[in-house]
Amino acid sequence: xxxxxxxxxxxxxxxxxxxxxxxxxxxxxxxxxxxxxxxxxxxxxxxxxxxxxxxxxxxxxxxxxxxxxxxxxxxxxxxxxxxxxxxxxxxxxxxxxxxxxxxxxxxxxxx
Amino acid sequence: xxxxxxxxxxxxxxxxxxxxxxxxxxxxxxxxxxxxxxxxxxxxxxxxxxxxxxxxxxxxxxxxxxxxxxxxxxxxxxxxxxxxxxxxxxxxxxxxxxxxxxxxxxxxxxxxxx
Numbered sequence: 484x485x486x487x488x489x490x491x492x493x494x495x496x497x498x499x500x501x502x503x504x505x506x507x508x509x510x511x512x513x514x515x516x517x518x519x520x521x522x523x524x525x526x527x528x529x530x531x532x533x534x535x536x537x538x539x540x541x542x543x544x545x546x547x548x549x550x551x552x553x554x555x556x557x558x559x560x561x562x563x564x565x566x567x568x569x570x571x572x573x574x575x576x577x578x579x580x581x582x583x584x585x586x587x588x589x590x591x592x593x594x
Numbered sequence: 595x596x597x598x599x600x601x602x603x604x605x606x607x608x609x610x611x612x613x614x615x616x617x618x619x620x621x622x623x624x625x626x627x628x629x630x631x632x633x634x635x636x637x638x639x640x641x642x643x644x645x646x647x648x649x650x651x652x653x654x655x656x657x658x659x660x661x662x663x664x665x666x667x668x669x670x671x672x673x674x675x676x677x678x679x680x681x682x683x684x685x686x687x688x689x690x691x692x693x694x695x696x697x698x699x700x701x702x703x704x705x706x707x708x
Contacts, residue, residue, distance in 0.1 A: 515695050526685055526699035527637070570637070574695055581650060582627075582695060586636030 484509055486583050487573050493589040500561045504588045506571030507553045513583075516547055516554045519570040521587065527570055530556075561592045596620065598700035600686050606706045607676055615671045615703045619688030626669050627689075627697060628661055630682040637685070643669065645691070676707045 489506045496502045508516075516533035531538065533545040533554050544557040558565055571585035599618045607613050619626050628640040639653035643663045654660070658676075663669040673680055683704050687697035 517695060526702055527697075528699070529696050532695075572695070581639070581642055582697065584629075584637040584639070 485586075486510055487571055487585040489569075489571050489585040489588045491586060491588060493591055495591045495593060496561055497593055498561055498563060500592075501557065501559045502561055502590065503555055503557045504569055504571075504590075505553050505555050506585055506588075507551075508571075508573045508583075509552070510573070510575060510583075511549075511552060513552075513573045513575060515574040516545075517572040517582075518543075518545060518554075518556050519572055519584075521568045521570055523567075530569070558590075561590075563592050563594060566590055566592045598686055598688050598698050600684075600700035600703050602703055603701065604704045604706075606708065608708050609678060610675055612672065612674045613676055613705065615673075615684050615686075615705070617669045617671070617686030617688075617700060619667065619669070619686070620690075620698055621667075622690065623688035623698075624666065624691045625689040625694050625697075626663055627687045628669070628671050629685045629687065631685060631702075632682045640671070640684075644694075673705075676705075678707050681705055681707045 487508050518530040519527040520530045521527040533547045537546040542559045546555045568587040568589050570587045573583045601616045624645045626643045629637045641661045642650040658674045661671045683702040685702045687699045689697045
């Protein structure tokens with residue numbers, strides 16, 4: 484079993500739709516959680532951190548459920564420019580704090 | 595300000611040749627990572643440097659792969675006796691000591707082994 488798992492999709496949604504992605508992690512000692520975004524043939528870029536209490540950044544909402552070991556990303560009012568692959572990232576406990584990357588969920592927002 | 599830079603941006607080589615890929619991290623960033631990404635695949639961790647600590651080499655796929663980081667700044671990833679399955683985009687990222695998890699990526703080197 485992979486340490487971080489995501490549904491690869493693709494998710495095809497119309498503009499204006501609300502879409503949600505989940506990501507599960509297997510290591511209960513994982514400390515920090517992030518969503519990165521990767522556009523086609525581009526490098527990944529940090530989208531947002533995920534805090535225990537949940538956090539929102541404009542149309543994007545991230546939540547963490549430690550008991551069930553998953554994080555989620557909700558995108559409201561989808562735009563064409565949201566089309567990308569969304570990568571779930573988890574850090575391991577300990578001083579190394581190496582990031583563990585999911586394989587990503589592909590989103591296509593259609594006109 | 596300057597971001598992470600990588601060179602070359604593209605590299606075509608013949609099977610069996612050695613290649614060197616270079617990464618210039620953001621100035622002051624103590625952590626440096628190498629990943630590779632094959633077409634349509636996720637990020638594969640290769641190696642991680644953090645300050646003066648011994649690097650985490652656990653992701654290197656074979657002994658043909660090696661990396662060094664001189665003076666805590668520039669890093670070079672070397673692939674010896676390249677194979678066709680080494681063809682991928684090699685991405686470098688750096689982060690600061692305070693926010694290790696926020697990684698800034700370079701544009702990558704696209705390696706094609708013929």
